[in-house]
Amino acid sequence: MTASRLLERLLQTLPVLFGVSLIVFLMITLTPGDPVEIMLADSRATPEQAAQLRADLGLDRPLPQRFLVFLGNALTGDFGISFFHRRPVRDVIAERLPATIELTLAAILLAIAVAIPLGVIAAVKRDTWLDRALTALSLFGVSLPGFWFGLLLILLFAVQLGVFPVGGRTDFDLEVARVTGFLLIDSVIAGRPDAFLAALRHLALPAITLGLPTAALLTRVVRSAMAEVLTSDYVLFAEAKGLSRRRVLLRHALKNALIPVVTVAAIETGSLLGGNMIVETVFGWPGLGRLVVESIFARNYPLVQAAVLLYAVTYVMLNFTADLLYTALNPKVRL
Amino acid sequence: MYWRGRVVACSLLLFPGISWHDKGEREWDAARGMTQNHRETDMVSRRNVLLSAVGVLTTSGGAFGQGRAREIRVGVSQDALTLDPANHRNRETQTVIRNIHDGLLTRDADMRIQPEIAESWRQIDARTYEFRLRSGVRFHSGDVLTADDIKFTFDRLAKNNAMSGQTSPRKGLLGPLEDTVVVDERTVRMVLGEPWPILPAMIPFQEVVNRRQLERVGQDGMQTRPDGCGPFRLTEWRRGEAVILERFAEYYGGSTEIPVAGPAQIDRAIFRIVPENSARIAALLAGELDIISELPASAMRQVEASRNAQVMKVNGTRSFFVALNLAKKPLDDVRVRRALNHALDKGAIISRILNNTATPLRGVMSPDALGFNADLPEYGHDLARARALLAEAGVAPGTELVIDTTAALKEIAEAIAALLSRTGLRVRAQVWEGAVLNPMWQNAERRRDRDMYLTSWGNGALDPSDIMVPTLRTGGRGNAAGFSNAEVDRLLDAAETEAEQAKRADMYKRAQAIVTEQAPWIFLWLPQDIYGVARRVQNWRPQADSRINLHRVRVA
Numbered sequence: 001m002t003a004s005r006l007l008e009r010l011l012q013t014l015p016v017l018f019g020v021s022l023i024v025f026l027m028i029t030l031t032p033g034d035p036v037e038i039m040l041a042d043s044r045a046t047p048e049q050a051a052q053l054r055a056d057l058g059l060d061r062p063l064p065q066r067f068l069v070f071l072g073n074a075l076t077g078d079f080g081i082s083f084f085h086r087r088p089v090r091d092v093i094a095e096r097l098p099a100t101i102e103l104t105l106a107a108i109l110l111a112i113a114v115a116i117p118l119g120v121i122a123a124v125k126r127d128t129w130l131d132r133a134l135t136a137l138s139l140f141g142v143s144l145p146g147f148w149f150g151l152l153l154i155l156l157f158a159v160q161l162g163v164f165p166v167g168g169r170t171d172f173d174l175e176v177a178r179v180t181g182f183l184l185i186d187s188v189i190a191g192r193p194d195a196f197l198a199a200l201r202h203l204a205l206p207a208i209t210l211g212l213p214t215a216a217l218l219t220r221v222v223r224s225a226m227a228e229v230l231t232s233d234y235v236l237f238a239e240a241k242g243l244s245r246r247r248v249l250l251r252h253a254l255k256n257a258l259i260p261v262v263t264v265a266a267i268e269t270g271s272l273l274g275g276n277m278i279v280e281t282v283f284g285w286p287g288l289g290r291l292v293v294e295s296i297f298a299r300n301y302p303l304v305q306a307a308v309l310l311y312a313v314t315y316v317m318l319n320f321t322a323d324l325l326y327t328a329l330n331p332k333v334r335l
Numbered sequence: 336m337y338w339r340g341r342v343v344a345c346s347l348l349l350f351p352g353i354s355w356h357d358k359g360e361r362e363w364d365a366a367r368g369m370t371q372n373h374r375e376t377d378m379v380s381r382r383n384v385l386l387s388a389v390g391v392l393t394t395s396g397g398a399f400g401q402g403r404a405r406e407i408r409v410g411v412s413q414d415a416l417t418l419d420p421a422n423h424r425n426r427e428t429q430t431v432i433r434n435i436h437d438g439l440l441t442r443d444a445d446m447r448i449q450p451e452i453a454e455s456w457r458q459i460d461a462r463t464y465e466f467r468l469r470s471g472v473r474f475h476s477g478d479v480l481t482a483d484d485i486k487f488t489f490d491r492l493a494k495n496n497a498m499s500g501q502t503s504p505r506k507g508l509l510g511p512l513e514d515t516v517v518v519d520e521r522t523v524r525m526v527l528g529e530p531w532p533i534l535p536a537m538i539p540f541q542e543v544v545n546r547r548q549l550e551r552v553g554q555d556g557m558q559t560r561p562d563g564c565g566p567f568r569l570t571e572w573r574r575g576e577a578v579i580l581e582r583f584a585e586y587y588g589g590s591t592e593i594p595v596a597g598p599a600q601i602d603r604a605i606f607r608i609v610p611e612n613s614a615r616i617a618a619l620l621a622g623e624l625d626i627i628s629e630l631p632a633s634a635m636r637q638v639e640a641s642r643n644a645q646v647m648k649v650n651g652t653r654s655f656f657v658a659l660n661l662a663k664k665p666l667d668d669v670r671v672r673r674a675l676n677h678a679l680d681k682g683a684i685i686s687r688i689l690n691n692t693a694t695p696l697r698g699v700m701s702p703d704a705l706g707f708n709a710d711l712p713e714y715g716h717d718l719a720r721a722r723a724l725l726a727e728a729g730v731a732p733g734t735e736l737v738i739d740t741t742a743a744l745k746e747i748a749e750a751i752a753a754l755l756s757r758t759g760l761r762v763r764a765q766v767w768e769g770a771v772l773n774p775m776w777q778n779a780e781r782r783r784d785r786d787m788y789l790t791s792w793g794n795g796a797l798d799p800s801d802i803m804v805p806t807l808r809t810g811g812r813g814n815a816a817g818f819s820n821a822e823v824d825r826l827l828d829a830a831e832t833e834a835e836q837a838k839r840a841d842m843y844k845r846a847q848a849i850v851t852e853q854a855p856w857i858f859l860w861l862p863q864d865i866y867g868v869a870r871r872v873q874n875w876r877p878q879a880d881s882r883i884n885l886h887r888v889r890v891a
Binding site: 032033034037038039040049052056084085086087092095096099151154155158159162165166167168169172175281282283284286287290291294297298299 | 422555620
């Protein structure tokens with residue numbers, strides 16, 4: 001793919017992002033509920049104080065002006081001040097984002113690691129009891145409510161067996177200098193295997209909870225893609241050529257079966273990133289999802305707008321990356 | 336094999352100390368001159384390494400409850416919004432801040448007002464209070480506290496734009512406080528714009544900050560780098576996860592009226608944020624947390640049944656009620672309002688839904704508050720009387736009424752609706768989002784078509800002025816019922832400026848009698864705050880203002 005083609009694809013994402021910004025802005029500002037009233041609830045503020053606060057927050061200006069200001073500032077990376085933290089939204093998000101990304105990546109990697117072998121086995125052993133068992137299991141996995149499953153894991157592994165912690169990101173007596181905000185990476189930078197293991201131990205249950213439904217979904221995708229590929233002529237030819245079963249499966253069949261898997265994995269990564277509020281809440285994981293939910297209830301406009309925009313950018317970029325991966329997996333695909 | 340080799344190679348790069356080899360068996364083996372036998376034993380040892388890695392990952396977690404003999408972990412549902420005592424209106428935030436900063440006055444577990452940084456205080460006249468400070472009080476930075484810090488703290492709270500250009504959201508809690516005057520190094524006077532007898536009851540809501548800290552760290556730094564003079568200083572604030580505090584060895588000892596004065600008896604205190612109720616309970620039962628707040632009544636038995644934790648309860652300060660829209664028919668008729676009070680079987684809800692963790696109320700006030708009127712008549716549960724009153728008021732059976740509430744109170748609202756419907760009225764509950772509902776009911780025009788509002792009002796000061804004035808005085812900011820009674824207004828106004836507490840109490844008692852008689856609300860109950868507490872926690876009990884003060888706590 002040429003550089004100009006790449007640039008063109010990137011430029012195509014701009015209207016999408018503009019549309020998302022506008023929709024989010026309208027949705028949150030037009031939802032009933034006034035942040036100033038919420039902030040001053042139960043307090044003895046006078047109407048003058050309320051008006052002053054409204055002006056301080058820039059909420060006294062007309063909607064179109066507010067949107068333009070938001071858009072202009074967003075282009076320079078300035079998303080305003082979080083109403084209830086009274087600090088820049090950018091800082092607040094930057095504090096929380098690494099935790100969310102770390103959890104999401106762990107979950108998706110776990111899901112892929114589980115789904116590919118299981119999906120391949122199910123496809124190879126198609127219509128046997130093993131295939132049916134795996135299909136049933138994956139249906140179960142897809143239907144598990146994360147909220148319930150997470151609590152179940154906590155009860156079993158933390159309360160009964162005491163082998164994993166109930167929540168949080170790491171032990172309290174471990175302090176690792178914050179460089180990237182990703183605890184696993186930071187503990188490597190600091191050369192601290194103990195901190196690395198502690199972070200991993202805290203990551204285990206939330207990552208399993210978040211990753212399991214995705215693993216189940218991906219297993220089904222791998223199975224059906226693989227099953228289709230296995231009936232194709234070139235696989236038959238490869239087998240006829242006398243290649244080992246293993247080589248045919250992994251080199252010839254799996255590689256081609258991965259295209260739909262990559263698509264689904266990319267979309268899933270996006271939705272896990274934006275949809276992990278429940279897991280973050282259950283495990284007390286200090287991520288962005290929880291913050292966004294709290295912000296929606298408090299009508300903390302700047303933070304919600306910035307976070308949703310961020311989700312949108314991530315989504316678009318993940319799809320873009322998936323497109324790039326297709327070309328690597330199948331040279332016939334052109335962007 | 337390729338990816339596995341990668342992983343192992345990476346882990347070798349990451350932790351050179353851990354000897355774990357794999358990748359490219361043939362190359363490795365060749366390089367090391369390995370035979371088949373060697374390779375088998377190598378496989379075994381590799382498996383052992385793997386197993387022990389899993390072991391490290393899991394078993395080292397088994398020691399969660401150990402190795403923290405002098406540490407207390409408190410599980411709370413929300414993170415602090417800031418660590419600047421002047422810049423929030425949030426209970427959870429204050430719970431954390433209060434362990435870092437002390438106040439001029441505080442409250443003991445029985446809610447009595449006690450001197451803390453102040454050694455004593457006295458009222459000089461109706462508008463002037465004098466506070467004498469303890470000597471030798473130090474901030475965590477080592478600075479010595481003086482009267483100038485008290486003036487700085489209260490000016491920053493009570494004066495317009497005094498918080499680096501902004502006005503403190505806590506200003507309203509200090510009423511007509513006009514100025515704080517330094518008399519000498521250990522004496523300050525507070526001057527009020529008008530008499531306000533509840534000043535001493537409101538001072539415990541404020542914490543003292545170091546004026547030099549603002550110069551050092553600026554307004555933004557005040558949010559995250561507190562320099563208090565409380566029993567603990569900040570070690571680390573992990574946003575959204577935990578606030579970690581350590582013992583401040585030079586602590587002056589706190590209030591001498593609350594035993595045992597002195598530095599904290601634990602080395603470390605951690606406030607951990609666990610938003611989910613079930614997860615908070617699980618952490619308590621697993622020994623990961625020592626004190627958890629907001630324990631649901633339904634989980635009390637589970638906690639009591641565990642070996643290492645118990646339930647502790649305290650009367651809260653929040654009165655629950657159903658505000659009746661007095662501007663709307665048929666609720667404008669006092670007979671209808673009394674009928675609703677008679678119709679509701681409060682006892683059934685308290686025992687079946689609230690697990691007997693609430694005290695029924697006949698009026699507005701908590702039994703613990705100043706001026707509580709214990710002689711109020713009761714609207715006993717009496718369906719026949721309720722029906723008779725409704726008939727007398729000409730309300731047709733089948734008349735529809737709606738109770739507005741938020742999701743948190745849905746279950747209770749539905750129970751109330753069902754019980755009220757036994758009169759023949761058709762009552763149902765409607766759930767709203769708090770952000771929409773509360774402002775709507777605070778505005779007479781916007782609530783015009785609404786009937787009833789299941790809500791509550793906190794009274795942390797345990798003084799009628801803090802609850803009756805906002806909710807029952809004409810035009811009060813929380814007067815959702817739209818109640819307006821000239822005699823009640825007169826009594827409330829007079830009590831606001833009456834310096835003698837006994838006379839004030841009497842005025843409030845008379846006002847309560849009128850309110851109960853006029854029944855602008857269906858009077859409900861005062862819930863208890865329920866905590867789960869590890870049995871190893873000693874010398875701590877919950878207090879009505881929901882503070883979790885760790886000044887005196889010990890661990891067994």
